[in-house]
Amino acid sequence: MTTVTSEETMRTDYTSRLKDHGGLIALAIILVFNILVTPNFLHTQTLAVNISQVATIAIVAMGMTLVIATGGIDLSVGAVMALSGALAPLIFLSDFGQAYPVLGLIAALLFPLLAALVCGMFNGIIVSVLKVQPIIATLILFISGRGIAQVLTNGNLQTFSNPEFSYLGTGKILGFPFQGWLALAIACLLFWVVNRTIFGRYLLAIGGNERAARLAGGPVRGVKIGAYVICSVLSGLAGLIVVAINSASDAARNGNLMELDAIAAAVVGGALLQGGKAPIFGAILGAVIIQLVKYTLLANGVEDEVALIAKAAIILAAVYIQQARKE
Template sequence: MTSESVATRPGVDLARIKAWLPAYGVYAAIVLLVLYNVAFTPNFLAWGNLRIQLIQVAPVVIVALGMALVIGTEGIDLSVGSVMALAAALIPLYLGYGVIAAILISLIAGVLVGLVNGTLVARVGLQPIVATLALFVGGRGLALVISGGQLKDIGNDDLIFLGSGDFLGLPMLVWIAALLVLVVAFIVRRTVFGRRLLAIGGNRPATELAGVPVKRVLITVYVICSVLASIAGLLAVARIQSSDASAVGLLIELSAITAVVVGGTPLTGGRVRVLGTVAGALLMQLVVATMIKHNLPSSSTEMVQAAIILIAVYAARERKSR
């Protein structure tokens, strides 16, 4: 072995680590965190604790799936929390017509918000952060107007089952989130729509020149994101058995963006890591739960989350530059 090869080996190893980190670092972090909790957190593996963690992370996963699709087109959607609040406000108004009618109305509201966001981005030409910021503010205000600013109890057993019931030993929330993960993964990997979505994020001008209906795809992406947020909103109402438009979905857009970025989906678009997004949501949930279990202040939790986000963004930047 020559001295030259020995000298270059550390650089090669470092390059491999940098290439490995964006794709698989989140999984390694989850494994390390789980091992730490098994060793130092009492009753971490108790089913009651695991059940709580899964229930708490399920809405974030659902919203993050839609956010991942939007970010895959090099966009962003800040209105998802307001869409959740809007869905929560509409549920009590139409629950008297039956749970199916109430769910459909909530989903239609999500479709309408997605159409507005998508139209502003695709046809008007506004920056995604500006277009969705309007509904980030106005959507929750509309939800508060609809609900009259009051918390309303939900007594429908069918709806409550979606948020609090079990099926084959697992919470329905988890089953619904898992099903949506499979659906989104199929869309991204196996459909023409998914390939077009990634092409837009990778190089929009070239995609337009190739004859892809870019505007239609973008509008559809924002509609899907808002519908997923509506589903998360109605499930949140079903879980807490009440509708509070001022609290449902509050700041969940930050959690969703964090899950997507930590999961390896670059903010520059062109790629969507569905399983990575789920892993990112799980990691952030584990970080929060671990620090709470060990009686650390919320300020420390926020600083750790910020550090994880910075590492993820830096790793994605390094990969993009290479």
């Protein structure tokens, strides 16, 4: 008979707390380091830039969290951002947009999101109906989506001037960036959806045990398609935000490597790669960590390539913690 000492129990509790609150601990360490070492970290302009970047990552990461909760993955989020971002300036610069500015503004907001919705339907149907592995299914749009965006724009940088549209990326409410408020509103809505609706219950059930959810009569196909649609629409919104910030659209750069940031943020925030869990606010925490790691390295003279390695290390650490929780 094995006797568990109080010291071993305390050690186990301490380790468990580290695993459960690793993200918050990592965030605290990064913040303290930047406050002490990085010049102008607490400057208003620096905070505004970081919040803007965090909001974009967080919006996509929340959608990615829903997809991961079903046991899937979406590699096409960056391409959807590029496609959505390419469509808006095309509408502004068209004869219709020039002749009818108000209708052009509405169209520039709605049509890119509609295109993103179609992309999500495409991914969801291939995954749930044709039974193609998610990583392969979404790889199709990962490759073709950005190509379509570049064809639409002839590979050219599109610049425009529309203060109303630019407010999406540069506006502020009570001194806080508008896209930050938007990200928080989306988080609250998705948190309610996941925890208070039938869709949310089936979403987690599918990720936990898809076969059992199907045998119980759950709308597995519909919920999976819904998760991919939400992810793509949020990616399209993020693409519009990036374009609004810059008042320009570059199909080759908009959303580039966002799939890496979104997956990293979701996993760091507590999403389980095998599915069954959708920590929406955890995705925001993960986005903050990912952005601050990138900012910290660049602000202290570390090359961007090293930041990519750091992101990969963060994902590896998060996956290791997930595995450790199972033991």
